[in-house]
Amino acid sequence: MRRAVDWLTSVPISAPKARPDDVLYGTEDRPPAGVTMIAVVQQAMLMLMLLVYAVITGERMGLDPAGVVRFTSTCIFGFGLSTLLQGLRSRLTPGMLMVAIPSPVAFGTYIGIISAWGPSAAVGAVISANVIILLITPQLPRLRGYFPPEVAGVAVFMIGVMIIPEGIQRSLSPDAAGIISAPSMIASVVTLAAIVLCSIWGGVRLRVMSLIVGCGIGTVIALLLGAFDFSSLDNIPELGFFATPLPSPAAAWPTFVPAAILAYTVIELVHLMDQVASALTMDKLSDKNWVRADMSITARSSMANAIGNVVCGALGTLTGATSTANIGLAHASGVMSRFVGIGTGLLMMLLSFVPVVALVIVLTPGPVVGGVLIYTAAFMIIAGMELVLSRMMNSKRSFTVGFSIVIGFTVVTLPALVQNLPEWSRTIAASGLTVAVLTAIVLNALFRIGTSRTVTLQFEEGTPRAVQAAEHLEHWGAEWGARREVVMRGGMAVGEALELLNDGGFIKGAVALTTRFDEINLRCTITYEGEKPRLEQTAAPDLEALLNAEDDAALDAGLSEMSTNLIRRLADRVSVSSKGGKASLLLEFNH
Amino acid sequence: MNITEYTDRDVAVMSISGRIDGTTSAEAETAILARIPSVPALVLDLQHVDYVSSAGLRVVLKGAKSARSSGARLVLAGLTPQVREVFDISGFSSVLEIHGSTPEAIAAILKTGGS
Numbered sequence: 001m002r003r004a005v006d007w008l009t010s011v012p013i014s015a016p017k018a019r020p021d022d023v024l025y026g027t028e029d030r031p032p033a034g035v036t037m038i039a040v041v042q043q044a045m046l047m048l049m050l051l052v053y054a055v056i057t058g059e060r061m062g063l064d065p066a067g068v069v070r071f072t073s074t075c076i077f078g079f080g081l082s083t084l085l086q087g088l089r090s091r092l093t094p095g096m097l098m099v100a101i102p103s104p105v106a107f108g109t110y111i112g113i114i115s116a117w118g119p120s121a122a123v124g125a126v127i128s129a130n131v132i133i134l135l136i137t138p139q140l141p142r143l144r145g146y147f148p149p150e151v152a153g154v155a156v157f158m159i160g161v162m163i164i165p166e167g168i169q170r171s172l173s174p175d176a177a178g179i180i181s182a183p184s185m186i187a188s189v190v191t192l193a194a195i196v197l198c199s200i201w202g203g204v205r206l207r208v209m210s211l212i213v214g215c216g217i218g219t220v221i222a223l224l225l226g227a228f229d230f231s232s233l234d235n236i237p238e239l240g241f242f243a244t245p246l247p248s249p250a251a252a253w254p255t256f257v258p259a260a261i262l263a264y265t266v267i268e269l270v271h272l273m274d275q276v277a278s279a280l281t282m283d284k285l286s287d288k289n290w291v292r293a294d295m296s297i298t299a300r301s302s303m304a305n306a307i308g309n310v311v312c313g314a315l316g317t318l319t320g321a322t323s324t325a326n327i328g329l330a331h332a333s334g335v336m337s338r339f340v341g342i343g344t345g346l347l348m349m350l351l352s353f354v355p356v357v358a359l360v361i362v363l364t365p366g367p368v369v370g371g372v373l374i375y376t377a378a379f380m381i382i383a384g385m386e387l388v389l390s391r392m393m394n395s396k397r398s399f400t401v402g403f404s405i406v407i408g409f410t411v412v413t414l415p416a417l418v419q420n421l422p423e424w425s426r427t428i429a430a431s432g433l434t435v436a437v438l439t440a441i442v443l444n445a446l447f448r449i450g451t452s453r454t455v456t457l458q459f460e461e462g463t464p465r466a467v468q469a470a471e472h473l474e475h476w477g478a479e480w481g482a483r484r485e486v487v488m489r490g491g492m493a494v495g496e497a498l499e500l501l502n503d504g505g506f507i508k509g510a511v512a513l514t515t516r517f518d519e520i521n522l523r524c525t526i527t528y529e530g531e532k533p534r535l536e537q538t539a540a541p542d543l544e545a546l547l548n549a550e551d552d553a554a555l556d557a558g559l560s561e562m563s564t565n566l567i568r569r570l571a572d573r574v575s576v577s578s579k580g581g582k583a584s585l586l587l588e589f590n591h
Numbered sequence: 592m593n594i595t596e597y598t599d600r601d602v603a604v605m606s607i608s609g610r611i612d613g614t615t616s617a618e619a620e621t622a623i624l625a626r627i628p629s630v631p632a633l634v635l636d637l638q639h640v641d642y643v644s645s646a647g648l649r650v651v652l653k654g655a656k657s658a659r660s661s662g663a664r665l666v667l668a669g670l671t672p673q674v675r676e677v678f679d680i681s682g683f684s685s686v687l688e689i690h691g692s693t694p695e696a697i698a699a700i701l702k703t704g705g706s
Contacts, residue, residue, distance in 0.1 A: 464614050470642065488673040496644050499613045543686040547656050555656060556649070562681065563645040569680040 008090050018288040024334035027096060027286050031337055039335040040343035042212050043099050046329055047083070047348060049215070049369055051075060051361050053102040057318050060111045061119070066239075069358045073245040075102055075317045077352035082308025082320070084345025086301060087338045094301040096282050097341035099326035100308060102318055103274075108431070109267045110318040113260045119316065124254035125264035126313030133268050133306040137299050145519055146445055148481055150388045150397055152277040154404045154440040157384025158433040159274065159324060161412070163377040170370030173227070183225035184367040191218030191371030199332045211329050214375075215368050222365035229366070239359065245315075245352040254313075266428045266438075268309070271321045273437050275302045278322040281383055285327070286336045324383075325376040392487060394478035396447040400440055408436025451479055457513040465502070466495035469513050473524070480517045486589050487522070490515075493570035493587050494524050500563045506530045506583070522589040532576040532583040537568050594622050602697045603630040608639035611647030619647070623654040628661050634696045638669030643677050655687055664688070668696035 019026035024035075031039065054075040058068035082100035089095025113122045171188035172180040195214035198206045206213065222228050279301035283294050301322070309319040330336045351357045388401050411418065412432035421429050428434050457472045459465045470491040477487030494513065501507050509529030516523045541558040549555055568574055573588040592609035605626060611619050627633055635651070637643075643651075651667070658665040667689045670678060678684045690696035 464612070466612055466642070466644070467610065485672065489676065492642065492644075492673060492677060495612065495642060499644050499646065503613060540682050543652065543682055546652065547659055547686060549656070552653065552656075555653060559645065559649050559652070562648060566645050566677065566681060570677075 011089050011091060020288040022334060023286060023336055025337045027336055027338050029337050030339055031335060035335060036340055036343060039340045040347055043326055043340060043344040044347045046211055046326055047099050047101055047323060048361050049364055049372060050101045050323055050325060052369060053107045055362055057107045057111060061114055069355050072358035072361060073352045073355055074315050076348050076358060077245040078312035078315050078317050079320055080345050080348030080352060081311055082305060083341060083348060085304040085308055087341030087345055092300060093304040094297045095338045096301060097330050097336055097338050098278060098282060098301060098322040099344055100320050101323040102320045103271060106267050106318050109263055117257045117260050120253055120255040121257040121260045123313055123316055124256040125260040126319055127254055127310055128256060128261045129265040129268040130306045130309040130313060132265055133272055134303060137302040147276055149390050150401050151440045151444050152280055153384045153387030154401055155273045155277045155437045156380055156387055158408050158436045160377045160380030160384060162433050163373050167370050167373030167377055170366040171374060173366060181227060183227035186225060187218050187222035187227045187365060187367035188371040190221045191215060191368050192375055195375050210332055218368035218371055219365055222367055227365060227367050239355045242353055243355045270434045270437055272302055274321045275305045278324060278327060282327055285331050324380050328376055328379040391481040392478040392484050397481055400443040400447060403443060404436045404440035407439045408432040411435045453518060454516045459511050465498045469494045469498060476515060482517055482522060483591060486591050489570050490522055490524055490589050493567050496563055496566050497526060497585055501533060504533060506533050520591055522591050524587045525584055527582060527584040529581060530583055532578040535564050535567060535574055535576055538565060599697055600701060602632055602634060602700050604634045604636055604693060606636040610642040611640060612642060612644040613646045616646040616650045620650045620653060624657055627654060627657050627663050630663060632664040632700045634693055635667050636669055636693045637667060637674060640674055641671060643674050648681055648683060666690060666696045666700060668693045
């Protein structure tokens with residue numbers, strides 16, 4: 001038992017993180033109790049507001065008002081547990097502030113399965129699909145090439161796009177004739193403006209409170225202007241103060257229907273992409289020195305989500321993934337501590353025993369939720385674009401991103417196109433997000449075929465070798481989707497090395513440059529006939545003294561080792577070797 | 592490599608484009624050292640320079656040394672991120688005056704004087 005606990009808690013080492021300047025409390029920081037409390041309440045409040053999909057699911061399952069409240073409370077418990085798991089650091093969980101919410105992607109399929117095969121088939125499908133995901137996630141680090149930032153970027157971008165209609169609908173509350181409600185619009189705009197004003201121009205305290213301030217002001221305005229559905233109060237069931245969040249009796253025992261499992265597995269694959277993108281976004285936002293996806297953290301975040309989803313399935317609720325709005329909140333408030341995540345998870349689990357909390361969710365004014373959703377959509381769309389453009393683009397990658405988004409928008413804007421498909425597949429094909437992500441994954445995998453990861457350049461006469469090397473690296477950097485700054489640094493170091501070898505008379509014959517890229521390293525090897533140079537790090541020259549020196553000879557002597565120093569500092573690792581009259585100089589760059 | 596010279600509000604500007612390396616450094620050195628003695632300040636506009644090797648750094652330092660001995664001012668402007676990285680890791684950023692853009696460099700010269 002002790003061994004098992006030791007294994008579980010001995011976390012694999014990730015790259016050290018550095019807190020960005022605009023973040024007040026990083027992942028491992030413990031904020032003061034007051035800040036933690038405010039942040040926990042704010043995160044939990046936002047999570048509760050985004051439980052609207054649980055409410056919609058409960059209603060569409062045909063549950064009575066008391067049943068909807070109980071279903072929503074059970075969801076709060078399940079997603080609280082998922083949030084707690086995300087906050088803990090272990091071999092199976094990441095240790096990040098990632099708040100779970102019911103998924104807008106899943107609820108359509110979940111209800112579809114219940115309609116076709118009954119609630120117990122939905123339980124079986126949810127559990128089976130997430131066990132499949134659990135089996136896949138340990139392989140994620142090896143699959144990095146198949147889930148590059150631009151694919152994750154498409155997912156994040158489309159999630160933002162998918163939120164827009166719900167946000168606009170709730171903000172404008174149009175009637176049957178399509179005429180918008182001015183009070184709703186005003187309440188929504190005030191909510192949005194208050195959040196933005198607090199986030200941009202507010203001090204530290206206001207920034208942390210931005211969402212609560214926005215929702216508070218928006219709710220007051222909604223109530224004053226009458227942008228609130230008072231008829232919803234008529235349906236309040238008789239509730240006790242305390243009730244255990246139990247699963248629905250009809251869904252207690254799972255049945256396993258292959259078609260239902262297949263349909264929900266596709267949904268969970270999209271959740272997996274979504275979770276990877278969220279973990280990647282969170283990791284990037286909370287690390288000043290972020291250079292590449294930390295696949296250990298993203299895999300553990302996906303595993304924690306799948307474990308939480310298995311519990312949700314057993315409890316008879318739909319599944320979810322990390323709330324991107326809560327990521328936005330963490331970033332906007334500058335509080336990204338995982339201890340806030342642990343606190344939020346525990347608070348949500350406690351609140352699930354108080355039914356009135358679930359009831360309040362139903363009563364939150366729609367325009368206020370609309371304002372929050374529009375804020376989230378804007379944040380996610382930009383975050384998706386940033387992810388896409390973090391790598392060098394070429395025609396293949398441009399096509400992968402562009403075509404995936406076009407296909408996704410086609411499904412969103414022309415839903416009639418999928419109406420004649422079989423019912424089980426319609427739940428997948430009708431989602432612009434699902435279709436866009438699957439298209440991006442397939443196109444990325446297709447375009448990887450035939451792209452060599454090791455290439456050699458034989459230098460030609462006529463053009464300076466450094467120029468040929470720079471062009472070669474830029475071309476292949478784009479082919480591989482390498483980070484631009486790493487490729488540019490590689491070009492600088494290789495150019496400097498070629499100049500040093502040439503000017504120092506080390507090269508006696510043919511020269512070649514072999515470049516290899518494997519997502520983790522960019523390796524450039526210059527091989528040539530001749531002798532190997534000595535590339536020892538020397539002390540940096542006193543430039544001020546050189547500027548004041550009497551003659552240029554002193555300046556030249558002082559800069560004689562500049563070339564070696566530049567190569568050593570531009571490259572992360574340098575090594576030289578020679579054998580049988582041939583020498584090679586290896587420059588390695590972290591990616 | 593191309594070198595273009597012009598004057599903006601009485602401030603001399605030398606705009607260089609391309610690469611400043613072992614094959615082009617002699618040309619750049621000749622142009623910079625010829626211009627410095629005749630002006631109180633010279634802005635080196637490097638926004639179109641995508642590569643500077645150690646030979647290029649030597650030219651810039653020689654220019655700064657010449658400016659200092661003649662009582663002039665050599666100001667660098669518009670360095671691309673990769674060129675800026677070379678200036679940073681070599682320590683040159685700490686001894687040279689560098690501005691984000693040529694207009695900023697000219698404004699700084701006009702505000703504080705030529706030398």
